[in-house]
Amino acid sequence: MDIKTLIQSTSVEKRVSDAVNKAHAVQDKLNAMVSFIEPSEQLKTLESKSKDCPFYGVPIVLKDLVNMKDTRTTGSSGILDNYISPYDATITKKLKDAGAIIIGKSSCDTFGMGGTNMTAWTGPVANPYDLSRMSGGSSGGSAVLVATGVVPMAIGTDTGDSIRKPASFNHIVGFKPTYGRISRYGVIPYASSLDHVGVFTGNVKDAALSLEVLAGRDDHDMTSSYLPVEKYSDLCIGDLKGKRIGIIQNVIDSIHNPETLNQFKELCQKLESRGAVISSIRLNEDLMHAFLPTYYIIANAEATANHSNLDSLRFGVLKEGQTMDESMILSRTAGFGKLLKKRFVIGSYALFTENQEEVFRKAQKVRRLIVEDVKRVLDNVDVIMAPASGQGAPKFDDASADQLSKEYLIAENYMALANFSGYPSITVPMGMVDGLPVGVNLTAYAHHDAKLLDIAYGIEKTTGIFNVIKEVTQ
Amino acid sequence: MNYETVIGIEIHCELKTKTKMFSSAPVSVNSQPNTCVNEIDLGHPGTLPSLNKEAVRLSVMACHALNCEIDPLIKFDRKNYYYSDLPKGFQITQQFHPIGRNGYIDIPTDNGIKHIRINRLHMEEDTAKQYHSGDETWIDFNRAGTPLVEIVSEADIRSAHEAMIYVEKLRNILVYLGVTDGKMEEGSLRCDINISLREVGTEEFGVKTEIKNLNSISNIEKAIQAEVIRQTELLESNQPIEQATRRYDDVQKTTILMRKKEGSVDYKYFPEPNITPVLMDPVWLKSIIDNLPELPDHREKRYMDAGLNAYDAGQLIQNKALSDFFDELIKETSYVKLAANWCLSDILANFSTKQLHEKAYSLKIKEMGNMINALGKQEISSKQAKDIFVELLKGHDYHATVKALNIEQVSDQSVLVQMVEDILNENEQSIIDYHNGKDRALGFLMGQIMKKSKGQANPVITNQLLLEGLMKRKP
Numbered sequence: 007m008d009i010k011t012l013i014q015s016t017s018v019e020k021r022v023s024d025a026v027n028k029a030h031a032v033q034d035k036l037n038a039m040v041s042f043i044e045p046s047e048q049l050k051t052l053e054s055k056s057k058d059c060p061f062y063g064v065p066i067v068l069k070d071l072v073n074m075k076d077t078r079t080t081g082s083s084g085i086l087d088n089y090i091s092p093y094d095a096t097i098t099k100k101l102k103d104a105g106a107i108i109i110g111k112s113s114c115d116t117f118g119m120g121g122t123n124m125t126a127w128t129g130p131v132a133n134p135y136d137l138s139r140m141s142g143g144s145s146g147g148s149a150v151l152v153a154t155g156v157v158p159m160a161i162g163t164d165t166g167d168s169i170r171k172p173a174s175f176n177h178i179v180g181f182k183p184t185y186g187r188i189s190r191y192g193v194i195p196y197a198s199s200l201d202h203v204g205v206f207t208g209n210v211k212d213a214a215l216s217l218e219v220l221a222g223r224d225d226h227d228m229t230s231s232y233l234p235v236e237k238y239s240d241l242c243i244g245d246l247k248g249k250r251i252g253i254i255q256n257v258i259d260s261i262h263n264p265e266t267l268n269q270f271k272e273l274c275q276k277l278e279s280r281g282a283v284i285s286s287i288r289l290n291e292d293l294m295h296a297f298l299p300t301y302y303i304i305a306n307a308e309a310t311a312n313h314s315n316l317d318s319l320r321f322g323v324l325k326e327g328q329t330m331d332e333s334m335i336l337s338r339t340a341g342f343g344k345l346l347k348k349r350f351v352i353g354s355y356a357l358f359t360e361n362q363e364e365v366f367r368k369a370q371k372v373r374r375l376i377v378e379d380v381k382r383v384l385d386n387v388d389v390i391m392a393p394a395s396g397q398g399a400p401k402f403d404d405a406s407a408d409q410l411s412k413e414y415l416i417a418e419n420y421m422a423l424a425n426f427s428g429y430p431s432i433t434v435p436m437g438m439v440d441g442l443p444v445g446v447n448l449t450a451y452a453h454h455d456a457k458l459l460d461i462a463y464g465i466e467k468t469t470g471i472f473n474v475i476k477e478v479t480q
Numbered sequence: 481m482n483y484e485t486v487i488g489i490e491i492h493c494e495l496k497t498k499t500k501m502f503s504s505a506p507v508s509v510n511s512q513p514n515t516c517v518n519e520i521d522l523g524h525p526g527t528l529p530s531l532n533k534e535a536v537r538l539s540v541m542a543c544h545a546l547n548c549e550i551d552p553l554i555k556f557d558r559k560n561y562y563y564s565d566l567p568k569g570f571q572i573t574q575q576f577h578p579i580g581r582n583g584y585i586d587i588p589t590d591n592g593i594k595h596i597r598i599n600r601l602h603m604e605e606d607t608a609k610q611y612h613s614g615d616e617t618w619i620d621f622n623r624a625g626t627p628l629v630e631i632v633s634e635a636d637i638r639s640a641h642e643a644m645i646y647v648e649k650l651r652n653i654l655v656y657l658g659v660t661d662g663k664m665e666e667g668s669l670r671c672d673i674n675i676s677l678r679e680v681g682t683e684e685f686g687v688k689t690e691i692k693n694l695n696s697i698s699n700i701e702k703a704i705q706a707e708v709i710r711q712t713e714l715l716e717s718n719q720p721i722e723q724a725t726r727r728y729d730d731v732q733k734t735t736i737l738m739r740k741k742e743g744s745v746d747y748k749y750f751p752e753p754n755i756t757p758v759l760m761d762p763v764w765l766k767s768i769i770d771n772l773p774e775l776p777d778h779r780e781k782r783y784m785d786a787g788l789n790a791y792d793a794g795q796l797i798q799n800k801a802l803s804d805f806f807d808e809l810i811k812e813t814s815y816v817k818l819a820a821n822w823c824l825s826d827i828l829a830n831f832s833t834k835q836l837h838e839k840a841y842s843l844k845i846k847e848m849g850n851m852i853n854a855l856g857k858q859e860i861s862s863k864q865a866k867d868i869f870v871e872l873l874k875g876h877d878y879h880a881t882v883k884a885l886n887i888e889q890v891s892d893q894s895v896l897v898q899m900v901e902d903i904l905n906e907n908e909q910s911i912i913d914y915h916n917g918k919d920r921a922l923g924f925l926m927g928q929i930m931k932k933s934k935g936q937a938n939p940v941i942t943n944q945l946l947l948e949g950l951m952k953r954k955p
Contacts, residue, residue: 079525314570
């Protein structure tokens with residue numbers, strides 16, 4: 007059910023209690039929620055609000071990176087296990103103002119640093135389509151809570167593909183707008199220059215509606231844009247006539263699963279029959295091979311500094327030592343998982359003075375080249391498109407998920423191009439491959455959010471896949 | 481052996497803004513500990529910096545006054561290190577693109593004017609303040625995030641005295657700009673002094689030490705003198721100088737080791753991703769520079785052009801609050817020398833700098849001007865002026881005071897002639913003495929007239945009449 011219909015067809019009490027009950031009911035199977043938030047206080051505040059609010063009494067979920075005053079925000083980490091936010095993130099304020107009822111904080115890879123959701127302090131999150139498979143990450147909890155119909159919208163963050171990949175694995179829409187469109191103030195970072203706030207929804211128009219609420223200049227975030235917020239949902243027409251869609255041939259070439267390729271081909275044909283102009287584009291293959299290392303270097307360099315505030319002296323779980331230095335070391339050693347430590351080491355290494363020119367600065371230069379290349383291909387088309395993953399979600403114990411094959415390097419990591427560039431990017435469901443959902447991803451030029459959503463809406467109308475709910479509790 | 485002292489100075493100066501460098505928390509002015517803080521200053525997860533425009537404005541002023549080239553594109557970087565007074569685990573500073581570069585100031589020395597180059601001026605945020613008591617450490621985060629500029633000189637300074645003059649002059653410039661309150665004793669202006677010695681005639685720098693935590697201008701000179709002696713003794717006895725940070729002990733009159741600089745920390749500087757580079761509007765930049773307040777050098781010259789000697793002018797500009805007072809006063813009177821004398825004596829004796837700065841006094845400057853004018857025209861004597869001034873301090877008007885104290889000048893010629901005649905008639909001996917060349921007699925006669933007139937005889941006219949009277953009675 008889309009958000010407007012939900013508001014019109016149910017009472018606030020019912021839709022909120024349904025969501026809360028269902029969130030509890032699926033918790034055993036999915037392990038999606040880190041903290042439940044008792045909604046009674048928010049419901050009381052809602053009484054003074056206009057019923058015309060776009061999210062009036064709509065239950066939603068925040069990724070556990072988003073601060074909400076007086077609630078627990080752990081970042082799915084150990085070190086912040088006891089952290090109670092002293093302030094609201096800008097988006098939390100905006101959502102409250104829009105009438106949303108926040109019912110909980112969803113699990114993610116610690117501080118958004120991962121693509122599996124298996125590094126969450128509270129353990130992995132299961133994929134509702136196959137509980138032995140991963141939700142994808144880092145915003146796995148938010149993804150599965152939308153996929154199972156607990157909430158119609160959940161906040162995610164996306165540094166490499168952390169919204170758009172799990173959306174693909176869970177048969178839902180995952181959207182991150184242009185960098186700077188949504189304020190990051192109050193959202194625990196992974197890597198500031200790559201981090202985006204975005205949403206999971208059951209359909210494209212709900213994503214557009216969410217952006218209307220979340221977008222806008224915020225003086226607390228200097229990187230936020232001054233451009234006016236558009237009526238994105240009204241601009242979703244879905245007419246594909248004359249829309250130029252460039253297929254990223256490098257990604258297609260690196261995908262091995264014939265069913266994925268087949269479905270994608272069929273989709274392209276359908277889009278063409280609706281008037282879309284489909285062409286094939288090619289990104290610089292050498293640069294595509296550099297996506298992952300470039301990403302790792304920049305993201306982890308920023309991350310190692312971003313999380314230096316976590317010394318447990320002012321907040322967080324303190325392991326007391328003899329000296330303040332020792333307390334910091336003990337607390338950080340106990341409070342971070344293995345993968346996090348690995349990433350901090352990589353980030354630090356890249357920043358050492360003797361390495362900086364060869365590693366960090368070089369990665370920055372490569373990033374610039376990548377962005378120029380993406381911009382080049384977008385000069386001639388409205389969006390670029392490819393499957394959001396080569397196949398469905400991997401098994402929890404799938405060791406190959408992390409191997410540096412060509413498929414892994416390109417097909418499974420190319421979506422970071424939208425983080426390097428800050429361009430808006432959206433994943434919508436494409437179909438089922440071997441019984442598992444696979445999505446298709448679209449990216450447009452900076453601040454072409456409305457155009458991107460409009461074309462994504464056209465694709466949604468073409469596939470007829472929206473508001474799919476996967477039940478897990480029968 | 482003869483050694484040359486080589487000194488470079490880094491100055492950290494707190495900017496006088498209402499709010500912090502990157503947060504809207506108020507800048508603490510002697511507030512209760514940990515009351516001027518918000519989630520940004522404490523480095524809470526998810527917080528982001530937003531640049532304080534006023535801090536940029538003040539920095540632009542400082543750059544211009546210190547003759548720096550101004551980089552119109554403002555960028556910041558992260559300096560990474562772990563310390564309990566650094567909430568974020570990094571300090572936001574301008575490592576790669578300082579707002580100001582290649583400046584200088586000219587200082588007066590015994591050998592004439594000396595050009596001290598300024599390598600850079602950059603903006604950054606202050607750390608929290610730590611207090612150690614026993615094995616406990618207390619942290620006050622009020623200072624965390626306070627806007628700072630760091631001003632780094634080239635190693636152009638060659639003596640303790642030059643160093644002192646440099647800091648004094650630089651501080652005065654910044655105080656005149658209103659950029660800082662420049663209080664070394666309260667830490668709003670802090671100096672790190674790098675000192676090394678080298679043999680006279682050589683180019684290569686010696687091993688340097690750094691002196692921190694100097695809390696007054698005069699201690700700068702003392703600390704450097706002590707450190708030069710210490711380093712000289714080491715060199716003379718062929719002992720190595722260790723690169724280290726030291727502090728000056730005012731009691732022992734020597735510098736004391738704080739920490740050695742072994743394998744310096746890698747701060748892993750990189751550009752701050754949360755602050756987009758800001759291009760300053762050239763119109764805004766120009767308006768800042770066009771509206772720069774008068775600088776001390778200019779003011780000093782203006783005073784000397786108005787007739788003050790170098791000493792008085794120099795004394796006045798040393799104290800901006802006093803100099804501002806003087807500027808107000810000379811709007812009321814053209815007797816600038818008298819006005820300067822009164823400022824440097826009676827005003828300083830009666831008002832603290834703080835009082836002057838806050839204008840926390842009842843004295844009306846206009847009335848003081850009236851008094852100085854009367855004194856200048858010799859309508860009143862210095863003695864009378866002192867009495868009048870006591871009343872002016874209470875906020876009274878000049879003319880009312882003159883009346884109340886019954887200090888009315890007698891300038892009427894016929895009255896004064898009679899008075900002079902009377903006194904001469906009563907003091908025949910003094911007339912003889914005067915004509916015998918005893919000058920004291922004139923003073924005695926004047927005194928007698930003043931006594932008779934209760935101090936109200938116009939001294940100029942009276943003096944003239946007395947001389948005329950004496951000439952008439954020449955034996």
